[in-house]
Amino acid sequence: MQELEEDGILQPAMPSCWCQETKPHKFCPGCGHGIILKVLGEAIDELGIKDTMVFGCDIGCSLLSWDLFSIDTVQTHHGRTTPVITGMKRANSDIIGVAYMGDGGGYAIGSQHLFNAAVRNEKITILLCNNCNYGMTGGQMAPTTLPGMKTETTPYGRDVSETGYPTKGPEMVAAVAPEGAYVARGTIANVRQLKGFIKKALENQIAGRGISFVECLSSCPTNWRTNAKQTWEFVEKDMAGFFKVGELRGSEVKEG
């Protein structure tokens, strides 16, 4: 963490692995991505893994993180970050590979990659931002859109009889991943806990135990069309009501 005060002016606290030149970041005001990536940055700083890390980001709002860190970064195609990071890790096991994606990338277009990476227990870390909709394309229904929730493609609310129920990713990964996996769901509404989960997910990879998967409940006030109060209510009540926050696998992994 850098000095907070510079020339008598209070500076925003930034993880040192964040790339200063590309700040401010490109996310909308109130977006949860910045919070997730900040705690990820803090975890990277604390573990000192910046130099062996490759950060991969998907398509969707997550791609806006392509120049966020002072870390080797590859921005891939929609849904393909998991295989790209898998390929890297398989070719050079010294790399700490982090795949960062949204719910569309992980649970829709790239779901076969997430599922099979979990089955194979790939020694990589996958962080998935769940904000209940496709943000970058303008707020369509995502695999994680809550029942009854209004989006651009469900203007009368998500009808579960037609479109099914929201995907519970961590539950799926936890169900199929072998011994050694770490699986959790955190939320931007509990940053301290989220950071603990992400750090454990990285440590699990460093220890070579197996796949590490953390879904992060996040916010999208731009597409939700919510004010600050409504946004937090949605994250803390509606989302957390449906998506249970906590560790699903590997909770015995010690915090570092």
Add this chain to the structure above:
Amino acid sequence: MAEVLLQGEQRVFMTGNEVVAWAAVAAKADIMYGYPITPQNEIMHYWTRLAPKHGKRFLQVEDEISAGFTTVGGVMTGRKAFTATAGPGNVLMQESANMAEMMRVPIVYVVQQRGGPSTATVIYAQQETTLTCFGGNGEGHRLVYSTATHQELFDYTIKAFNMAWTYRFPTFVLGDGYQAKMRESLTMYNPEEKGIQLVKPVPLLGDTTKPERQFKHLRNTYNTEDELYKVVMNNQRDWDNMAEKVVEWDEKGCEDAEVILLTHGIVARSAITAYQQLRAEGKKVGFFRPITLRPFPGKELKEAIKNAKKLLVAESAYGQFLKMVQNNIFGSQIEIVPLLRPGVGITTEEIVAEYHKLS
């Protein structure tokens, strides 16, 4: 890590798929990623047998999309990585080939063409010519070798790794089901003993041996038209510069030929035999065959056909190669006679018969 094995020259008799696996070992490939599809499966079968003996790796993934992208990931870490596919699998792999074009990832693909469209046959075709040369939402910034013999499969697989890592464009070895499954002899060798220098791969990202390195941000997404234009035009210039250096073709007897037989890949074998037979009968016939389809030897073809009256274009597809030919000889008045047989082989007899129809 145990390294190679191939010493001196060895005459062997094997299937084309086996040849590819051996060539990848000879080229010092580090890792293969793959997904089963006929007729390329045995490349994986042989690689998985050979790989552990030479400290190399294999990963079987969930589909060809993943096979392509895991290979991209492997290449980015500075490893010689490759994959192989065919038909519908080739369709899926084009997504990764696109990313490799844009980001200049030196990935090597081996394609053993099968019948198309759709699932079609697992046997043979030349119907992936357009797809392999131009598949994707881009400009076809890639290198494609169309092989005809097992010796070429071996030579050009090794070359594909070298060219990919020299020019940083995705490189394809375009074979077919016949080449995959047939057996014939070839001479295998250790390229370095023959003075062929193997281009050393370097990490594009994640060089864990250099912790002090400057970090890199690699992307394939751009905000503005101008930004993209610059990147694409830069790639185009590099590709054009490469084209002159890597273009390859074979020609025989075109100087005084009235009819030139124009083919690529395995059909060139039928054409060369037809050429020999017809020449032996005193016919004024020529033979021309692009070995690189991307870049296409257009200038050379135009030069070769300038005195000829007819061009007999034969391919196991309905005009995919023909279109490339027409495009490249634009302006020439030569009469083109197509022999188009999508998804089936073309024998020497058929080319000779077609030739006789001309006069």
Add this chain to the structure above:
Amino acid sequence: MGKTMKIALAGEGGQGVQSVAEILAEAANEDGKQALYIPNFGVEQRGGVSIAYVQIGDENIGAPKFIAADILIPLSPRAVQRTREHAGKNTVYIYDNSLIQQAEVNDHIVGLQYFDVTPPNPRSEQPNRDLPQDLIAGEPKTASFMTKSQGVRPEDIPEVKKVIAIPANDIAKNELHPRVFNVIILGAVIAATQILPMDSIKNALETKLGAKFNANPALRDMNFKALERGYELVHSAM
């Protein structure tokens, strides 16, 4: 230009024509000749006819497949139908006129996409130990020889240079063993082509089946006997 000998073998799935072709091509290669072998392969349908194309010569070989064969060997009534286009006026035509059996292909053959195409890896030790042995040996246990053959109808035999009928199936069944049927055919091919000495074929068989032969020397005798029997059948007719 030395002439390249073009040989096409065709039979029911399980008759082992692909192994015959493979051994033949390998023996020719070992003998210092140019050889090319290509199976026709596909998602084999139940009871499909399988064709093997072999070319042997002194010069580089052109196209892997051809229309007119120098030697054409269809081994079932359906193979006779299926290979019609390969019969030319210079073709030596050898067919099986046995009356006993015709292959019946089991259901599970469907979907075996490399059926009849064996991928041995001659450079590693026991490379195929982990592959299904029934596919490797070229005699997939997917066929049984149970049904009575209709026999080849004489009117189906095309016009060719020479026709030789051999009762290979009957001989295999009655004198030797049904499983050496294809070795009889191999002997017949050697006699018809006169392009390879018998010893090189024996060596090729030895390479391919040496381990089995050593475990059971009677097997070697049986195979070599079948080989010679096939050779005589055609040699006396040529």
